[in-house]
Amino acid sequence: MSETVKYLLSEDRIPKAWYNLAADLPVPLPPPLHPGTGQVIGPDDLAPIFPKAVIEQEVSTERWIDIPEPVRDVYRLWRPAPLIRARALEKALDTPAKLYFKYEGVSPAGSHKPNTAVPQAFYNKQEGITRLSTETGAGQWGSSLAFAGSLFGIEVEVYMVKVSYQQKPYRRALMETYGATCIASPSNLTQAGRDILAKDPNSNGSLGIAISEAVEVAASRSDTNYALGSVLNHVCLHQTIIGEEAILQMEMAGDQPDIVIACTGGGSNFAGLAFPYIREKIKGSKVRIIGVEPASCPTLTRGRYAYDYGDTGRLTPMVKMHTLGSTFMPPGSHSGGLRYHGMAPMVSHVKELGLMEARAYHQTECFAAAARFARAEGIVPAPESSHAIKGAIDEALRCKVEGRAETILFNLSGHGHFDMQAYTDHFSGKLIDPTFNQSALDIALSELPNVG
Amino acid sequence: MSETVKYLLSEDRIPKAWYNLAADLPVPLPPPLHPGTGQVIGPDDLAPIFPKAVIEQEVSTERWIDIPEPVRDVYRLWRPAPLIRARALEKALDTPAKLYFKYEGVSPAGSHKPNTAVPQAFYNKQEGITRLSTETGAGQWGSSLAFAGSLFGIEVEVYMVKVSYQQKPYRRALMETYGATCIASPSNLTQAGRDILAKDPNSNGSLGIAISEAVEVAASRSDTNYALGSVLNHVCLHQTIIGEEAILQMEMAGDQPDIVIACTGGGSNFAGLAFPYIREKIKGSKVRIIGVEPASCPTLTRGRYAYDYGDTGRLTPMVKMHTLGSTFMPPGSHSGGLRYHGMAPMVSHVKELGLMEARAYHQTECFAAAARFARAEGIVPAPESSHAIKGAIDEALRCKVEGRAETILFNLSGHGHFDMQAYTDHFSGKLIDPTFNQSALDIALSELPNVG
DSSP states (O other), rough: OOOOEEEOOGGGGGGEEOGGGGGGGOOOOOOBBOOOTTOOOOHHHHTTTTHHHHHHHOOOOOSEEEHHHHHHHTTTTTSOOEEEHHHHHHHHHSSSSSEEEEEEETTTTSBHHHHHHHHHHHHHHTTTEEHHHHHHHHSSSHHHHHHHHHHHHHEEEEEEHHHHHHHHHHHHHHHHTTTTOOOOEESSSSSSHHHHHHHHHTTTOOOHHHHHHHHHHHHTTTTTEEEOOSSSHHHHHTTTTHHHHHHHHHHHTOOOOOOEEEEEESSSHHHHHHHHHHHHHTTTOOOEEEEEETTTTTTTHHSSEEEEEETTSSSSOEEEESSSSSSSOOOOOGGGGGGGSOOHHHHHHHTTSSSSSEEEHHHHHHHHHHHHHHHSOOOOOHHHHHHHHHHHHHHHHHHHHHHHEEEEEEEBBOOOTTTTTHHHHHTTOOOOOOOHHHHHHHHHHHSOOOOO | OOOOEEOOGGGGGSSSSEGGGTTTTTSSOOOOOOTOOOSOOHHHHHHTTTTTHHHHHHHHHEEEOOOOOHHHHTTTTTTOOOEEEEEEHHHHHHHSEEEEEEETTTSTBBTHHEEEEEEEEHHHHHOOOOOOOESSSSSSSHHHHHHHHHTTTTTEEEEHHHHHHHHOHHHHHHHHHHOOOOESSSSSSSSHHHHHHOTTTTTTOOOOHHHHHHHHHHHOOOOOEOOSSSSSSSHHHHHHHHHHHHHHHHHTTOOOEEEEEEEESSSSSHHHHHHHHHHOOOOOOOOEEEEEETSSHHHHHHHHEEEEEEEETTTTTEEEEEOOOOTTTOOOOSSSSGOSSSSSHHHHHHHTTTTTTEEEHHHHHHHHHHHHHHHHHSBBOOOHHHHHHHHHHHHHHHHHHHTTEEEEEEOBBBOTOOHHHHHHHHHHHOOOOOOOOHHHHHHHTTTTTOOO
């Protein structure tokens, strides 16, 4: 029987500033390099595709960056997001550990992605931009930008990774309901897409390819900017509202996490919850920070820390990050949002500094964890978020073996209402673990740019 | 640009009691009659399929009924539900009216239905019941009972109207994720189902048929009770938590509704929001109360107020209600939750007493209203809830013509994340308005039982 303990902030306690980890890093982040020249790039290089305010945030080392009132105003539609003690799951696991989760699925798009979609739409609107192009994997980001675009009157064009476009028609319908246009990527609308299709007409697509297409459109049209849903510093920045709220809510609970867990794809929901705790860790806290990624796309656990392109078409700047190589094609999985060859440079840097751990799980064990969670706590998780749940359950079971009452906080970054086909496949035994192709990884790593 | 104004109660203000309109009705509700004998039935007649606590609530005339602590405990997972001022929609309509909506889509199942699923599961658990059978139309109710069953450790068997079972596979997957069993109705597992299939092997099913199947199973197994998601007094009672919260939130807003609007299928989300306001109306308030139903299943606007069976198989008691006749087969539509031949006796009674108005809309105009709402307010409504939105928009446009700044409160009873196929059909122009068959209605009304 459930005993819900939910910690809900009052609206006036929605944080008024985002936290910028760059201000507290013991070693500064390696700079991005120009994709053509290999030279360190400056703000001007980004001006054709991003608004000025966003570029400033991308390179800022200010510790706190004010959240504009119109952004907080939209945040209020679903924020503060609840922090919930997973007592029923604790009982089901018979663990002395205390499990808490921050639930970001309460947003209208069903995930944490609107936390950055809204400010990105706002800053673009402020600077007179009328169109945004973007990529999306599973569709969480695309539908979030479509949502934000509809509120601010900005047209949104989404390049959706083809395997997800076909697998998740309802995510596409959601984008269209918000008035956005959704295109299967690779498409023949861009040179980047045509190049891929010429090589492989049946390409399933990837986030790397979709980014190339969206960037190409933004670079070639003056009315259009580009918006990215993860990886970049300003995206991680916007997501810190999650962790800042969580800190206040853990105080309400009279508790402190010993372990903070989130799934990692591009790194944004992880950064959102974890960066404020990494600040505390830098100051001396003993908190453990764990990123959980899919074994089929193991950027942090099997990738190389090196300069690489953010996209397959090599249109974006090179950034230093954990990467499987921008030419690596991750196998299709139901966690489209985690299917990216790279990792946020800031997250990668934190990993290199020893401020976080990483581990990888197979999708079938994550779905089993998700179903266990749903039946105990009543919320059906997004496949991406199920990785964090699996990580939290494993830590809770370790606590049981060791007889330790540790406090575990994880990010439930989204609900799985658009992913029910995956659950159906899981229950019918049709779900398989995609094979990881080591030789393809070796080839892709050998093709990394020779810089930095 | 959005200017969200959300009124969120603190958790300690979740109401501690449900409101029972029976205590304040100027004329008592006509009693239910035995389906076989036509005599007034007593609590004992309901004992084979309902727990004692629920039967007591069904016939109670106490004004306030305490919400058990374990139920409030689960409610806290998503309650208090937000009340939101729809400023962006007001601007889009250029109306002087003020629009507020109560948003029940924040529950884990995505609608208001868990408000009664949770107490029903709780009371059954308390009385040692291990299995519940039920029916569902679009799947909102079935998934809510599956959710509640999983939290309280009760097995749930759901008879889902066949047209929805086929149209909404993801609702079914949601029920299965919560561990429930879902069966397309009419099925060959029950006599009621076999009788229908013998007459019409291709039957699309209806709520009336699915109720017969679920009741038959409960009546024939001692470990199994039946749970109904709408219509009955105790269901309306449990839903009043919506209106009681709304009253507190409208006070926070410093405002009072001139008009309260909700969609009506079986009547439960309408009762939930409206009954507390009808109490005020009985006491002298001038508030207008409007129920909005689909033109394809126009119970309140074209049905007869008469004694009728709640199901097609004539297993349930006869209740006095607005009905299209228990043999009437409403055409398929995307608002499966509103596709019921009858109406809650309490709602029907309120309509007869002149305490509410009713109107009917076609589904295409409701989807157009839903898309308009989604693009302004960022939330994609359930097709059922879109009827309330259409009603609210029409009233807001009337206010514009009349230059009146009335305050309109409507119930956004659920989100549409499982109904995206319907939105796809709407945008592609494939959605049609089902034809209403007047001669079929005449025949069904001629078959009403000759009692009362």
